[in-house]
Amino acid sequence: MTPPTERADAARNRLRILDAARRLLEVDGSADLSLDAVAKEAGVGVGTVYRRFHHRAGLVYALIEDNETRFQEAFARHCADGTPSAHDRLRTFLHGLADLVEDNRELLLLAEAGAPAGRYHSAPFRRHHEQIAGMVAELAPAADAAYTADLLLMAFTPGLFAFQRTERGWDVDRIKHGLEALIAGIGAGPEPGAAAPAP
Template structure:
């Protein structure tokens, strides 16, 4: 059974609302974003915004989801062109790309985290990321608890922690990537040491 197609007017309203939110964010910053202000800027009823996004976190995650599309397309291209041939290469490319994605969306992610602290784990991007990392970890080291390791790897992108590392500790994104590389190497070593691992 296919998912229902979004009505044309609903799709137009969604784009108007997201564009309005981006304009307000650019003009007034993240702290001032409200659904009432977005509705007024978009020229739609506030009920339309609430029905579509439910709360500010839902709106912010919709903005993040739009940026996620570009990340996923770039990752798919790297896998397709052979520049990331092994599971370790794909996992490294994915996690490094995530560092860039989170750094670019840091303020949006912090806003979403403040609005709904556990909302990240129920968001479509997080579920997608978790599923992808589970698949790559399971391929890299069959027999490990891939779901748990995926959770640990994705904890590196917790908005508050990531922002603390970048803003308070002054770490650059390369340092974060090097740390993730160590974790990938550890998982790869476990997989290589498994005598039952397919050769």
């Protein structure tokens, strides 16, 4: 059954609004990311933007989720090419996550400022945690996969990532290199005689 014209128009408007918001972020950062400015840039009525996203936080999270979809699609394509090892998949995932955070620093900092603990309850964070924990469990069966996933995801806390990039002047390659060292340590397994983690 063909979707109604209104639904197709709404989908096109959503894409126009998200694209307009990205352009504003590229030019002006987060300062001018008001719904009024986004509506003007997108060439749609302000009411259209408010009905779709309600407030700036709603628009920010829509942009994050849209970018997350692209990241997941790229990772799925990588995994479809043959059968990469758990080490290779984890490396690719964390490198891709570093690029995702770098490309969306302004958005993620906006979201973090609005709800500092909101990241841990978000769908992307839960999804990333589940994926990383699964790869860690495959790479190092004796490791506490859930805890290790939490530690790895701490590297992508928006405020910390931005601090490393701006205040410390680290480039993304340095962050990726550090992540590779962590992956190597995970793959090496626990010390002989180490106690197994509690269930």
